[in-house]
Amino acid sequence: xxxxxxxxxxxxxxxxxxxxxxxxxxxxxxxxxxxxxxxxxxxxxxxxxxxxxxxxxxxxxxxxxxxxxxxxxxxxxxxxxxxxxxxxxxxxxxxxxxxxxxxxxxxxxxxxxxxxxxxxxxxxxxxxxxxxxxxxxxxxxxxxxxxxxxxxxxxxxxxxxxxxxxxxxxxxxxxxxxxxxxxxxxxxxxxxxxxxxxxxxxxxxxxxxxxxxxxxxxxxxxxxxxxxxxxxxxxxxxxxxxxxxxxxxxxxxxxxxxxxxxxxxxxxxxxxxxxxxxxxxxxxxxxxxxxxxxxxxxxxxxxxxxxxxxxxxxxxxxxxxxx
Amino acid sequence: xxxxxxxxxxxxxxxxxxxxxxxxxxxxxxxxxxxxxxxxxxxxxxxxxxxxxxxxxxxxxxxxxxxxxxxxxxxxxxxxxxxxxxxxxxxxxxxxxxxxxxxxxxxxxxxxxxxxxxxxxxxxxxxxxxxxxxxxxxxxxxxxxxxxxxxxxxxxxxxxxxxxxxxxxxxxxxxxxxxxxxxxxxxxxxxxxxxxxxxxxxxxxxxxxxxxxxxxxxxxxxxxxxxxxxxxxxxxxxxxxxxxxxxxxxxxxxxxxxxxxxxxxxxxxxxxxxx
Numbered sequence: 088x089x090x091x092x093x094x095x096x097x098x099x100x101x102x103x104x105x106x107x108x109x110x111x112x113x114x115x116x117x118x119x120x121x122x123x124x125x126x127x128x129x130x131x132x133x134x135x136x137x138x139x140x141x142x143x144x145x146x147x148x149x150x151x152x153x154x155x156x157x158x159x160x161x162x163x164x165x166x167x168x169x170x171x172x173x174x175x176x177x178x179x180x181x182x183x184x185x186x187x188x189x190x191x192x193x194x195x196x197x198x199x200x201x202x203x204x205x206x207x208x209x210x211x212x213x214x215x216x217x218x219x220x221x222x223x224x225x226x227x228x229x230x231x232x233x234x235x236x237x238x239x240x241x242x243x244x245x246x247x248x249x250x251x252x253x254x255x256x257x258x259x260x261x262x263x264x265x266x267x268x269x270x271x272x273x274x275x276x277x278x279x280x281x282x283x284x285x286x287x288x289x290x291x292x293x294x295x296x297x298x299x300x301x302x303x304x305x306x307x308x309x310x311x312x313x314x315x316x317x318x319x320x321x322x323x324x325x326x327x328x329x330x331x332x333x334x335x336x337x338x339x340x341x342x343x344x345x346x347x348x349x350x351x352x353x354x355x356x357x358x359x360x361x362x363x364x365x366x367x368x369x370x371x372x373x374x375x376x377x378x379x380x381x382x383x384x385x386x387x388x389x390x391x392x393x394x395x396x397x398x399x400x401x402x403x404x405x406x407x408x409x410x
Numbered sequence: 411x412x413x414x415x416x417x418x419x420x421x422x423x424x425x426x427x428x429x430x431x432x433x434x435x436x437x438x439x440x441x442x443x444x445x446x447x448x449x450x451x452x453x454x455x456x457x458x459x460x461x462x463x464x465x466x467x468x469x470x471x472x473x474x475x476x477x478x479x480x481x482x483x484x485x486x487x488x489x490x491x492x493x494x495x496x497x498x499x500x501x502x503x504x505x506x507x508x509x510x511x512x513x514x515x516x517x518x519x520x521x522x523x524x525x526x527x528x529x530x531x532x533x534x535x536x537x538x539x540x541x542x543x544x545x546x547x548x549x550x551x552x553x554x555x556x557x558x559x560x561x562x563x564x565x566x567x568x569x570x571x572x573x574x575x576x577x578x579x580x581x582x583x584x585x586x587x588x589x590x591x592x593x594x595x596x597x598x599x600x601x602x603x604x605x606x607x608x609x610x611x612x613x614x615x616x617x618x619x620x621x622x623x624x625x626x627x628x629x630x631x632x633x634x635x636x637x638x639x640x641x642x643x644x645x646x647x648x649x650x651x652x653x654x655x656x657x658x659x660x661x662x663x664x665x666x667x668x669x670x671x672x673x674x675x676x677x678x679x680x681x682x683x684x685x
Contacts, residue, residue, distance in 0.1 A: 136589055137588075138585050138589065157588075158585070158588040159589070159590075159593055165586065167582050167585070167586060169582060171582035171583050173601060174583070175605060184590050184600075185591055188591045188596060189591060229586075232586075232590065233589075235590075236591060
């Protein structure tokens with residue numbers, strides 16, 4: 088059940104957007120398709136919605152083969168990055184659109200629209216035009232509009248990509264809570280690993296038209312299947328001949344068994360966190376090592392720029408051999 | 411900052427007034443003065459307007475012009491919207507060629523267009539003469555030919571207004587409508603049409619003005635037969651050449667009046683819509 092994708096291929100001319108995608112998206116979950124721009128994740132979402140056709144393969148939604156079903160009969164809610172608000176209609180009319188198309192009775196439409204506007208906290212904006220709303224409000228309206236048709240799946244294409252950082256964070260939390268309330272199978276596309284890790288139940292990492300890894304946020308972070316997943320999900324540095332996260336490195340001012348030692352050559356403080364660069368004395372390692380410590384750690388260890396330090400992986404740190 | 415404000419509120423120097431005077435003089439001598447002379451002559455030495463409206467030739471021609479303009483505008487609106495959608499929303503071989511062909515009616519002299527239609531649909535040696543003769547349908551020297559010629563010359567006006575708006579609006583709203591369950595026609599009527607509405611109104615008004623004023627192409631295909639195929643612009647020429655100048659002025663005045671009225675109505679309607 089949920090969404091069953093098998094053997095999907097898609098080319099745009101010479102460009103291979105998706106190759107041989109097999110994927111099961113569980114019913115009722117909140118799944119993120121994560122990957123860099125142009126990796127094919129949006130194309131896959133649009134194929135599920137029927138806004139794009141695949142060259143081969145099949146799509147099943149809740150047990151029904153929808154490969155040949157046109158978009159308007161798939162009963163899929165779709166939210167666009169740039170809202171796709173109906174500019175000439177009021178907020179209430181926007182939300183009512185799908186229900187009016189379905190010729191529901193007037194009273195029912197009104198009740199449902201009121202309910203949804205309350206759900207997305209736009210009750211007092213019902214009679215405004217989309218142009219009179221902020222970006223975040225427009226996207227919430229678009230969500231209400233998509234939810235109005237009681238879709239079997241809700242698809243969101245970079246839903247918070249056009250919003251500023253603070254609103255994006257608010258809407259992220261809000262989407263998570265909304266999903267806990269509504270429980271509709273939800274798939275969203277994002278290139279922001281933090282967004283995926285924070286919101287999703289499971290993450291599908293897509294790169295270069297292929298699925299790199301599928302798993303829970305913890306799985307992906309702790310057991311990355313490839314260098315790509317490791318580096319895409321967070322910062323990565325080279326310690327000796329291993330790839331490792333900068334915060335998984337143990338740093339010491341006293342000589343001890345270490346992989347690499349050298350002076351701190353760069354010191355950048357960002358809020359509570361300090362990013363250091365250590366240039367190895369060993370000539371085999373040319374790249375400086377990035378190390379992240381908290382401000383209190385730095386104080387406790389009495390670290391300063393120019394200090395000679397010894398580095399080794401901290402206990403339980405995940406690492407991959409360098410390619 | 412100071413520079414910015416200078417740009418926004420230029421100091422009124424003598425040069426400013428000279429520039430304004432040049433623009434105003436240009437507009438006055440090219441447009442305002444000549445057109446106002448038509449109005450003045452219509453109402454000088456007796457009311458030519460009343461006289462003209464009692465002349466059956468003029469009345470017939472005015473009716474003919476309205477009928478022809480009406481059908482030409484209808485045809486151009488339907489085809490214009492269809493063509494614009496085709497040009498903006500679909501990719502097909504020969505699109506570039508079609509796009510440049512669409513400007514042909516504006517760049518080619520209407521006389522040439524009239525001749526071309528005469529050659530294609532003429533009753534004696536036109537390409538379709540045998541076919542049209544067989545079903546006893548007269549195109550040239552008749553109303554269908556006049557409508558064709560008028561539609562031809564004003565063909566691009568609706569398209570050129572709608573295409574940029576369609577491009578700007580994009581397809582996302584249409585896709586959203588589809589995903590919400592709207593079919594092709596519902597999407598067009600509820601989403602596409604409202605977003606191009608004002609461009610369409612402008613295109614229609616421009617088409618209407620152009621159709622009312624068409625002379626060259628119509629003169630050739632109509633045969634200019636009094637009270638049968640004569641439109642208002644042809645009457646203006648005829649009356650002027652026959653030294654019935656009062657009737658010529660009065661008819662011109664009416665043609666101008668209709669065109670100005672159309673533009674005024676659109677200007678009044680438009681800001682209301684924006685609120």
